[in-house]
Amino acid sequence: MEVVAFSAPVKRIMAVIEQAWRRPFYPIHWGKDLKQIHELVRNGEYYRIPVIRKRDLSQHWGELMEYGDFTDVVSSSGTTGRPVDLPVHRLQELVWVDCVSRVLTELGARPGDRLLHLLSNNDMFTLGPLVLQAAKKVGLGPFRCSPQRVRRIFDVVHYHQPAFVVGNPVVMLNLAEEQGHNFPDPECLPDYAYFGACGSFDADNQLTPVAQRVKDLWGLKETLNEYGCSEVGSIGHECLSHAGFHINDDAVYVELIDPDSGMPVPPGQPGEVVVTSLSMPRGFLAVRYATGDIASWMDYRPCACGRSTPRMGAIIGRIDHQLKIQGQTVFPDLIFDVLGEFPEVSDALVVRYPDPVLGHNAEVWIGYDTSANLNEHVSAAMLRRLAVSPHVRSVPIDLIRKIKAEKMASGNGVKVPRLVDLPQHVEAYL
Ligand SMILES: [Zn+2]
Numbered sequence: 539m540e541v542v543a544f545s546a547p548v549k550r551i552m553a554v555i556e557q558a559w560r561r562p563f564y565p566i567h568w569g570k571d572l573k574q575i576h577e578l579v580r581n582g583e584y585y586r587i588p589v590i591r592k593r594d595l596s597q598h599w600g601e602l603m604e605y606g607d608f609t610d611v612v613s614s615s616g617t618t619g620r621p622v623d624l625p626v627h628r629l630q631e632l633v634w635v636d637c638v639s640r641v642l643t644e645l646g647a648r649p650g651d652r653l654l655h656l657l658s659n660n661d662m663f664t665l666g667p668l669v670l671q672a673a674k675k676v677g678l679g680p681f682r683c684s685p686q687r688v689r690r691i692f693d694v695v696h697y698h699q700p701a702f703v704v705g706n707p708v709v710m711l712n713l714a715e716e717q718g719h720n721f722p723d724p725e726c727l728p729d730y731a732y733f734g735a736c737g738s739f740d741a742d743n744q745l746t747p748v749a750q751r752v753k754d755l756w757g758l759k760e761t762l763n764e765y766g767c768s769e770v771g772s773i774g775h776e777c778l779s780h781a782g783f784h785i786n787d788d789a790v791y792v793e794l795i796d797p798d799s800g801m802p803v804p805p806g807q808p809g810e811v812v813v814t815s816l817s818m819p820r821g822f823l824a825v826r827y828a829t830g831d832i833a834s835w836m837d838y839r840p841c842a843c844g845r846s847t848p849r850m851g852a853i854i855g856r857i858d859h860q861l862k863i864q865g866q867t868v869f870p871d872l873i874f875d876v877l878g879e880f881p882e883v884s885d886a887l888v889v890r891y892p893d894p895v896l897g898h899n900a901e902v903w904i905g906y907d908t909s910a911n912l913n914e915h916v917s918a919a920m921l922r923r924l925a926v927s928p929h930v931r932s933v934p935i936d937l938i939r940k941i942k943a944e945k946m947a948s949g950n951g952v953k954v955p956r957l958v959d960l961p962q963h964v965e966a967y968l
Contacts (some may be wrong), residue, residue, distance in 0.1 A: 544848065547791060551579050557818055558825045563601035563722050565576070585793065589812055589828040595622045595769070606819055608949045612664040614768040624769060624813050627823030630682050633817045637772035637786045638665070639672035641764045644777055645730045647702055649677025654694060654728055656685050656705035657735065664768040665734050666737075669704050678702065683711045688717065695722050703728040703756070704868045705762065707749045714755040718965040724757020731761040737853050738876060741834035743780050747878020760855040765853060767831075770813045770824050772848055779842040782835075782849035789817045792850060794836050795828070797857045808834045810857055813848070830856050832869065835884075859957050861890065861900045864926045873928070874903060876919050880904075882912060885938045888928070891960040901929040901964065903938055941967075 549699070553798045561573055568575060568587060576588035578586050595602060596619045596707070599775065608625035620639065646655070649898070657666035659682065673680040681694045694700065700861045703710075707777050710731075714721050731752070737760060738749035745761070753761055765783050766772035773790055774783030785792050794809030795802055807913030815824040841849060855869025862868075872886045877886050884905040893899035904916065914928045920927035947954040 545582070545788075546579070546584055547816065548579055551584065551791060551814060552576060552739065554815060554818065554823065554825060554848075558823045561602055561604070561823065563590075563598045564825060567594070583708045584826075587801070587826055588825070589826045591828050592622060592769070592830070594621075595624075595822065596617065596620045599717070603821055604713045604823075606818075606821060608821055610667070613662050615648075622769075624854040627819040627821050630771075630817070630820050633789050634668055635671045635675055637766075637775075637789055638668045638764065639675045640786070641732050641762055642672055642676050642678060642702070645680050645702060645732060645762055646761060647676050647730070650683065651678050651702060652698055654677045654691070654700040654703040654705075655680045655682045656703060656709065658684070658690070663735075664771075665766070668772070669732070669734065680939050684751065686712060688842040692720075692722060695726055695728075699726065699889070700728050702732070703758075704732040704734060706954075707731075707733045707738050707746075707752045708736055710752045710756065711748055712954075714752070721755070727756050727758075729757075729759040731756070731758050733761055733763045737765075737871070739776070739780065739852050741852050741854060743782060743852070746875060748874075751878075765850075767813075767829055769822060769827055769829070770815060773811070773813060774847075777841060777843040777845065781841050781843070782837060782851045784841065784845055785848045785850060787816075787847045791813065791816055792836070793826075794850075796834055797832075806837075808832055808851075808854060811853075821839045830858060832857060838842050861888070861928070862896075862898075863900065863928050866924075866926045868880035868926065868928070870923055871930065872924055873920065874956060875915065876923050877902070877904070879919060880912065880916060883916070885935050886956075887938045887941060888957045889941075889960050889964060890957065891962065892948065893963070901931055903931050903933045905932070905935040905938060931964075937967065 555575055599620055603625060605625045606627040609628045609631050610626040612621050612626055614622045617750050626963060657669055659666040659878045670680055681700060683691045683694055708867055762776045763777040764772060770790060772786060774785040793812045795812050797810040811833050811842040813824055813827045829852045832855045834854050837849045840846045859870055860867050872890055877883050887903045889903060890898055906909045911933055916930045917927045922923055941958055942955055945958050
């Protein structure tokens with residue numbers, strides 16, 4: 539990849555640091571005085587300021603957050619201890635809504651158009667309410683439908699024919715597959731999709747197998763993916779050139795780091811997404827917030843669409859989901875990309891379990907209505923694509939669904955789990 543010189547927005551970062559300094563957590567966390575911090579930023583050594591992680595948000599809530607004139611609270615799951623409820627200030631929310639609305643306008647939405655809104659608006663999910671507000675900002679008429687209320691979705695499609703849909707591609711695929719012949723014809727369904735809450739393209743900017751199947755079954759003409767997290771809002775979105783996520787560089791500054799060393803990764807290499815908020819005010823003012831997500835690359839070259847904002851490649855995994863298989867790091871997402879090549883696999887799960895020798899071990903479970911031969915084919919495909927293959931096991935499909943449902947009930951009820959940590963050895967579940 540050709541390397542393009544890119545410099546951090548020094549003045550804006552300094553302004554954010556000065557604000558962050560007033561929150562008791564940061565000066566202690568940084569262990570330096572303000573002058574030293576400024577020097578690091580000016581000298582291009584911003585990466586030497588320690589990152590902040592979700593556990594810090596939980597442990598130091600009182601020294602980090604400001605209620606301000608908050609108009610919403612977003613919550614993020616996945617920590618023990620104090621729940622991470624983040625106040626979203628009035629103007630902060632407007633910035634977030636604006637960033638989300640860019641996906642809708644890029645898709646071609648205009649006032650008077652109709653939107654099938656399939657994202658959850660529940661209390662542990664941030665994107666649903668933001669999309670609703672973004673639709674209002676653009677002038678799109680939203681029809682809010684829970685993905686579980688299939689009859690209502692079909693009625694909205696039949697009677698109102700929305701041209702746009704916002705949804706999680708995994709949920710949209712389940713909907714189409716479970717309904718089979720009852721699913722409406724593509725010509726009745728929306729033409730343009732905003733895929734949220736889940737990745738829909740890979741490190742080569744190609745649709746994932748799941749997203750491709752959704753595109754085919756729904757008869758979509760165009761799809762765009764957006765990426766963000768509750769702590770910092772929308773981070774970026776695809777443009778119609780499908781060249782990665784354009785970073786919302788007016789709202790956030792993004793770095794990719796090696797999670798082990800904390801150093802910036804070489805150009806074009808995957809790394810953990812670290813975000814600094816650039817717009818203020820913020821209930822949580824993020825200075826080098828390490829998201830735990832691994833992105834495949836950053837590209838600072840101008841895009842074919844004409845924008846010159848940095849672009850970030852697909853999210854290929856989470857640092858806490860890295861699997862060690864025969865000494866090699868493998869991300870579950872890449873395993874699911876391989877499984878997507880096998881339409882016979884109706885459901886699948888990666889399970890991680892304690893192992894007396896290795897510490898932990900992982901294997902891939904695929905639905906039962908398959909032959910033993912298929913296990914070998916899947917293993918061979920993994921070896922080709924990933925250079926190693928975890929053990930592939932056929933299990934009853936009901937077991938996969940039961941474990942997923944249990945995991946989903948303990949999470950935010952929105953994201954469908956694909957990696958599950960089992961407390962006991964796999965043999966205990968079979
Ligand atoms: Zn572009």
